[in-house]
Amino acid sequence: MTIVFIDTVTIDNAKTQIYENLSIGGRVFIELMLRRARQLGQMTHLLSMDFAFKNAITTSDHETILSVLENLKIRINSHLVMLISLEHTVLASTMHLNNVNDTMQQVPEALSEALTEAENHGEASAIVTMDGKTYQIIIVPLLAPDPIDWLCTGFVIDDALLSELKNFILADISIINTSRKESQPVIASTLTKQDSQTLLQTISKVDIKKVKTLEVNYGGDKYVTAITTLHNANGYSIITALQRSLNDVLKPFYRLRRALYVFFALTLLLSILASLRIARTVTKPVSTLVEGVREIAKGIYTHRVEIRHRDEIGELAEAFNSMSIGLEEKELVADLLGKVVSAPIAHELLKKQVELGGEEREVTILFSDIRNFTTISENLTPKETLRLLNMYITEMSAIIEKYGGVIDKYIGDAIMALYGAPIGNPDDTDRALNSALDMVEALSSLNKEIEQMGFLPLDIGIGINTDIVLAGNMGSKSRLNYTVIGDGVNVASRLETLTKNEEFKAKIIVSSATLIKSIADYLIRPLGSVVVKGKTEKITIYALDGRK
Amino acid sequence: MRNCIKKNNYFMIFTEITISFFFFIVVLVSNCYGANLKALVTDTEGKPVEFAVVTATPTSFTVKESKHQVTVIIDQVDKEFIDYVTPIQVGTTVSFPNNDKIRHHIYSFSPAKTFEIPLYPPGVKAENKVLFDKPGVVVIGCNIHDWMKAYIYVLETPYFARSDSQGKMTINNLPDGQYDVAIWHPNQDPKSPGQTMKVSVVNNKDGDVKFTVHLTHQWSSRRAPVLGGVGLYH
Incomplete structure (x- = not known):
């Protein structure tokens, strides 16, 4: 944008400057031609005053006169000398050296006009084309001491002359005859033939009396042209076209512009490189960090960012990695904790400041145990026992956790689970009951697998009780367990033991305390009241056979 | 007194001629x-x-040739001829003394009398007589002083x-x-x-x-240069 603007302004400015230069050049050229005419006039005058010359002229001997003119021509280094009578007939001319008969005839029209001018002003100068050549002519009277004849000297205007003047004016010069009749309108030019024809065509299209400046295109190069009138005659004008190439004048500017383009390109390249570098050093690491943060947010603590910078971003990346290492470690702890303790407990432990001591809560306690596991395991290797046990516990634990139960501990083949601690739900009793029913159900399908493996099927008993117990972290400061303590726990354990009683034919035995709290309907069977060890009052127990 | 009269239209000329006949x-x-x-x-x-x-040429009688040797003087003073115009009868001798401080070189290319008196010093001794034996206008000039000009009008009538x-x-x-x-x-x-x-x-x-x-302008050399150096003739 800026470059285009500068371009326009500079080119306009260059044109104006050229026009100014050319108009000065035009004035200089006219002045040069005038001075030349004056100088030639003085020379011609000087020669015309030569007594011997006058003497020779008055001999009326044509051959002598011709030779005298020829001599005069050489003396002043002119191209033409003519002796013209006061009646405008050519008495002798160096143009007709070899053809004497051509003389004594009326002068050419163009010359006649100049003669009239000389008659009125004592002398005259004009630009006249004769025999295909254009002369700047000077006419002075031959005084003896009255005018006896006119002496005319001519100096050819040709390409060579203009080439000489071109060095002085520093512009291409063309001299053109505007007469339509002229067969060779271009009198002389420093241009090539082709270019001068182009100039002629351009000029012929405009009104030369009004237009003083124009542009001519020579094969892509624009020439600023200034027109000056050199000579005005009857019916035609001789004009001078001074021209300068716009490209020549603009060369330094074009060089500057090229330099500007290069500079611009370099700057652009540098800024791209700088942007890339910034992207690499700032943007990319930042987006890597953002990506890392997202990964961390998703819980992928193993994520690390790889940014090796020695700047603030590098420090940030290091901090981020330290953070994710910390998070991973914590996650590992939490994970391990989750495996060692139940997930909710682990969560509770991690969430709160771990303290010894507990709180009284209403908790539903579920105890499950495999019947005759001792007998079963006797026929198995310890490895097989462990495998069987792990299969069983994995299945059962999953069900308990599904219902939000918290596995308090495994005691051999027995599982103790809590509903209501550390977090309570309104339907904790239902969750416990449903867990028990699902466990029994799940076992029958598990047994098929176990039998396929060649083991004896398992049978379980489950006891469920609800009571207010003390829940909390128990043990020492360095090693503690989250558990519940209270009679209710013993009752639940006792109820599980009661399932072994053949009379009850019950796999799940539930205390009335639990049933009262439950909301859903179940298939239950009252089993009467039992006295539980360590408890004075009887408790009513029920067999849980299924859902209604 | 050489009045400059440029072109006149023919009507004017005609009128003048008519008036002149009075x-x-x-x-x-x-x-x-x-x-x-x-x-x-x-x-x-x-x-x-x-x-x-003004000449009066008799048509009713013939003029007798003068038996007297007549000599007329055209002097040169201060780089000018005196007189400017001298009418003489054929057969008159004109003497060209040089009463100037410098030398002069008198010439004429006129057909009526072509002559040349090459550079000669001032002094009464040099009389430099020229006999004018043919009628006509003789313009005399000085070769070394371009502006010097005089006319001798040689006439048949006395x-x-x-x-x-x-x-x-x-x-x-x-x-x-x-x-x-x-x-x-x-x-x-x-x-x-x-x-x-x-x-x-x-x-x-x-x-x-x-x-x-009807006077017209006759171009001749300037005696003194003009300011600006333009114009060699006047």
């Missing part, structure tokens, strides 16, 4: 030496013209006079007879030559003629 043929008091013919010459603007020559600064002249001692009275001036326009009048002198009576001449 002349008188007067026959008056008897005079033993003959009649006096007064002439007044003016230009087209009515201004008196100096250096005009009856002539040159106008003074008032444009007046008198031709004396005209015998009775018929004359062609003509006018000549060095700057006369060749395109409108002066009229010739028929004049009769009877009983020695004086007469008057009036002439109007």
Whole structure:
């Protein structure tokens, strides 16, 4: 944008400057031609005053006169000398050296006009084309001491002359005859033939009396042209076209512009490189960090960012990695904790400041145990026992956790689970009951697998009780367990033991305390009241056979 | 007094010619030496013209050749010829003394008399006489002083006079007879030559003629350079 603007302004400015230069050049050229005419006039005058010359002229001997003119021509280094009578007939001319008969005839029209001018002003100068050549002519009277004849000297205007003047004016010069009749309108030019024809065509299209400046295109190069009138005659004008190439004048500017383009390109390249570098050093690491943060947010603590910078971003990346290492470690702890303790407990432990001591809560306690596991395991290797046990516990634990139960501990083949601690739900009793029913159900399908493996099927008993117990972290400061303590726990354990009683034919035995709290309907069977060890009052127990 | 008159239109010329024909043929008091013919010459603007020559050529009798050796002087003073115009009769000798402080080189290329007196010093001894034996206008110049110019009007008739600064002249001692009275001036326009009048002198009576001449500009060299150096001729 800026470059285009500068371009326009500079080119306009260059044109104006050229026009100014050319108009000065035009004035200089006219002045040069005038001075030349004056100088030639003085020379011609000087020669015309030569007594011997006058003497020779008055001999009326044509051959002598011709030779005298020829001599005069050489003396002043002119191209033409003519002796013209006061009646405008050519008495002798160096143009007709070899053809004497051509003389004594009326002068050419163009010359006649100049003669009239000389008659009125004592002398005259004009630009006249004769025999295909254009002369700047000077006419002075031959005084003896009255005018006896006119002496005319001519100096050819040709390409060579203009080439000489071109060095002085520093512009291409063309001299053109505007007469339509002229067969060779271009009198002389420093241009090539082709270019001068182009100039002629351009000029012929405009009104030369009004237009003083124009542009001519020579094969892509624009020439600023200034027109000056050199000579005005009857019916035609001789004009001078001074021209300068716009490209020549603009060369330094074009060089500057090229330099500007290069500079611009370099700057652009540098800024791209700088942007890339910034992207690499700032943007990319930042987006890597953002990506890392997202990964961390998703819980992928193993994520690390790889940014090796020695700047603030590098420090940030290091901090981020330290953070994710910390998070991973914590996650590992939490994970391990989750495996060692139940997930909710682990969560509770991690969430709160771990303290010894507990709180009284209403908790539903579920105890499950495999019947005759001792007998079963006797026929198995310890490895097989462990495998069987792990299969069983994995299945059962999953069900308990599904219902939000918290596995308090495994005691051999027995599982103790809590509903209501550390977090309570309104339907904790239902969750416990449903867990028990699902466990029994799940076992029958598990047994098929176990039998396929060649083991004896398992049978379980489950006891469920609800009571207010003390829940909390128990043990020492360095090693503690989250558990519940209270009679209710013993009752639940006792109820599980009661399932072994053949009379009850019950796999799940539930205390009335639990049933009262439950909301859903179940298939239950009252089993009467039992006295539980360590408890004075009887408790009513029920067999849980299924859902209604 | 060389008035510059440029082109005149032909109507004007015609009018002037008509006016010029008002002349008188007067026959008056008897005079033993003959009649006096007064002439007044003016230009087209009515201004008196100096250096005009009026000639009376008898048509009714032949002029006898003068037996006297007549010598006329054209002097050179301060790089000018004196006089500017000198009418003489054929057979007159003109003496060209040099009363200047410097030398002069007199010449003429006129067909009536071509001569050259090469550079000669001042002094009365050098009389440098030239005999003019053919009628016609002889323009004389000086080879080393371009502006110097004088006219010698060589005539067959002995009856002539040159106008003074008032444009007046008198031709004396005209015998009775018929004359062609003509006018000549060095700057006369060749395109409108002066009229010739028929004049009769009877009983020695004086007469008057009036002439109007059409003067034109005659280019010659400038004596002093002009400021700015433009124009070599005037």
